Amino acid sequence: MNVLMWFRQDLRIHDHAALTLAAGLGAVVPVYIFDPEQWARSDTSARQFQFIAESVEDLRADLASLGAALLIRTGPVAQVLARLCARHAITTIVTQGSAPRALTDWAAASGIAWLETEQPLQGEPLPPPALRCVADLISTPLPVPQLLRLGPDACAHRQRGGRGQALDLLNTFLTTRGESYHRAQAQPHSAERASSRLSPHLAQGTVSLRELDQAITARLAERPSGRWASALGGFGRKLAARAVLPPCPAPDLAAIxxxxxxxxxxxxxxxxxxxxxxxxxxxxxxxxxxxxxxxxxxxxxxxxxxxxxxxxxxxxxxxxxxxxxxxxxxxxxxxxxxxxxxxxxxxxxxxxxxxxxxxxxxxxxxxxxxxxxxxxxxxxxxxxxxxxxxxxxxxxxxxxxTAHRAAQEAIWARFGRPLRVVAQPSPTLIENPAQPLRGQLRLEF
Ligand SMILES: Cc1cc2nc3c(=O)[nH]c(=O)nc-3n(C[C@H](O)[C@H](O)[C@H](O)COP(=O)(O)OP(=O)(O)OC[C@H]3O[C@@H](n4cnc5c(N)ncnc54)[C@H](O)[C@@H]3O)c2cc1C
Structure with missing residues (x-):
């Protein structure tokens, strides 16, 4: 059986339930697709493309270490998948998470099974699987941003993509930077150092949440109390919130x-x-x-x-x-x-x-x-x-x-005036003349 493993926001070979499943089913065709329609959207940019391109390069190298060639294609996803399935006699497509309904309907109508796997959050992270690839796959170069009509986007201090970068960030966060995680959240000059900065890596899946959970647990065993315990607890709660995020596709957007x-x-x-x-x-x-x-x-x-x-x-x-x-x-x-x-x-x-x-x-x-x-x-x-x-x-x-007052009035007109109980009046409170004050109650906005 030939299986197409479509990588999307899961750019790694470690702790990858879908890849492990695909490897167990038959000969694999690993694919990443740059869809021009996605990159033409007004919420996407060259800095995001560069980060993803670096992460895909890293994935390509990791797959090569397993003896597998990553196919990189540029084009409308439906067309690319149809072409690859025909060419490599694909009987099953595997993805991490759910895929667009139009694609799964097309696969069903074409007699191709589509397996959507959930990445588990509990248990030991999975090692990279032993992969058997379809014969004669040749990995192709990444597209240049111009091919996707991405304009210049100078970002001198952009974070770099790739799993190695993610593991470095995790290591420095868990050994030094993370200790002041709470305090540094508020202030712009300290936030950069004390936050984990793992967000683009989690967005593209160069590490899994389960790997991070395991690393936090190990660190907590070494530092079970004090500032570290509280920082790691706060960080863990953010990751837990991320783990249960419902899918939310981007809305249709007009050009900027x-x-x-x-x-x-x-x-x-x-x-x-x-x-x-x-x-x-x-x-x-x-x-x-x-x-x-x-x-x-x-x-x-x-x-x-x-x-x-x-x-x-x-x-x-x-x-x-x-x-x-x-x-x-x-x-x-x-x-x-x-x-x-x-x-x-x-x-x-x-x-x-x-x-x-x-x-x-x-x-x-x-x-x-x-x-x-x-x-x-x-x-x-x-x-x-x-x-x-x-x-x-x-x-x-x-x-x-004037702008602050106008903004307040516009919000009040639409949502009603907020009432919040505060223990002590403070000079920044704004009182609501329509609502008589009683005792210590003040209205804060
Ligand atoms: C208007 C707005 C837009 C945002 N857009 C994005 C976005 O596009 N991508 C993105 O990753 N984050 C987004 N966030 C959430 C948050 O700002 C970033 O995740 C965070 O600043 C990333 O820095 P960090 O990795 O150092 O975070 P840390 O504080 O170290 O947190 C660790 C991880 O937890 C997750 N996380 C953080 N906050 C939340 C939350 N509220 N709910 C669920 N998970 C969370 C992120 O994956 C983050 O990497 C947005 C927040 C706001 C208010």
Whole structure:
């Protein structure tokens, strides 16, 4: 029996239940497909392509070590599969996870069995299987980004793909970086080091969740208490949340209409310093931690008035770890496109809380070097503003007080006014005049 193993977001040979199943069924044809339709979407980008290309190269080398040649094809998935099945007399296709219904229907109509396997989360990780390949398979080169019409996408500090990179990250995280995992989650300059940074690898499956779980368990046995135990517990909870994510296909998207406001936001040229610093950092690294992803999208949509789907697609393109199942549920909620009221952030308050000494903002906005600390997040208040704004750094795109109030009112009009009980009144509370206050209750937004 000849079996086609279609690799998708599972670019590894270790702990791979579908590959192990395929190997046990017969002679295998391992395949990875670059589908031009997927790469033409407005939420995909060259940085994501490069990461995947590096991971596919690594997979090719690992398969070669098992004596197997990885076929790399570029074209519409349905056509590529049909051609390969005819050419190699394929009787069964195996995938990790579920496949699009149109494809499985086509396979059924063509008399080809389609096996969708679930990757187990419990038990010992599987070793790479012994593979017998269909004879005379010749591995072909990867497509260049231009073939998929991907434009230039400079990302000087992009994470590299491949399993070796994932294992290095895991090792440094579990031995040194992870100890300050909780504290570092909040602040932009420490988050990069203290987060695991495994997200693009998990998105493309260069390691399995079960392998990570096993590594955490081993580390916890060495460090069963204190900061390490708490950090590893927090990290493990994130992985557990990922393990139960329901599939969420990316929505249909229009092409990005590059308005000047969207461009200014994406390029870090809005005139709001902390937001601009975050967007420049994102452009250069392909990564932000979770709260900061929420912050930049929320400010883009609710304060700058960007179209929510266009802003979300723009953010997705910037992420090396873009994974629709994780991205869209969060982006739609933050943008106010679900039934849940979105949280609103104040741009200056967030800047002062998250970058209190201004170090991060100054690093990414060198043109603000002459601005004193007291005006760094609101350079329009600086006595020397006339020499800077509209010349080396833009005037703010919005009047913050007006935009914040308008955003609040728009959200209140749609979702109703939120009521949150807080123990102590604080100067940042915003009271709801329509709702009389009783005792210590205050309304916070
Ligand atoms: C608007 C928005 C968009 C996002 N888009 C993506 C995306 O496209 N791809 C992506 O991988 N993550 C996404 N996230 C979640 C999160 O921001 C990233 O996973 C995280 O910042 C990646 O860094 P890390 O690997 O160092 O995370 P760590 O904190 O080290 O977490 C470890 C892993 O847990 C998983 N994880 C993290 N947060 C969650 C969560 N809330 N639910 C389920 N699993 C989680 C990720 O796979 C991550 O790699 C998004 C969050 C927001 C608010």
């Amino acid at each position: 209409a590059a308005t000047s406001a969207l461009n200014a936001w994406l390029l870090g040229q809005t005139g709001l310093p902390f937001l601009d610093a975050l967007m420049r950092y994102l452009a250069a690294t392909g990564w932000l931690n979770e709260p900061l992803r929420a912050l930049v999208l929320s400010l883009g949509v609710h304060h700058l008035g960007l179209d929510p789907m266009q802003a979300s697609a723009g953010l997705a393109r910037r992420l090396t770890d873009y994974d629709p199942a994780l991205f869209w549920p969060q982006a739609l909620r933050i943008a106010g496109l679900t039934a849940e009221a979105p949280r609103l952030f104040h741009p200056i308050k967030q800047a002062l809380d998250l970058d209190p000494d201004g170090q991060f903002t100054r690093h990414w906005l060198p043109e603000l070097a002459a601005v004193p600390d007291s005006c760094l997040q609101s350079p329009w208040k600086w006595a020397g503003a006339a020499r800077l704004l509209g010349r080396r750094y833009p005037e703010p795109m919005i009047d913050i007080a």
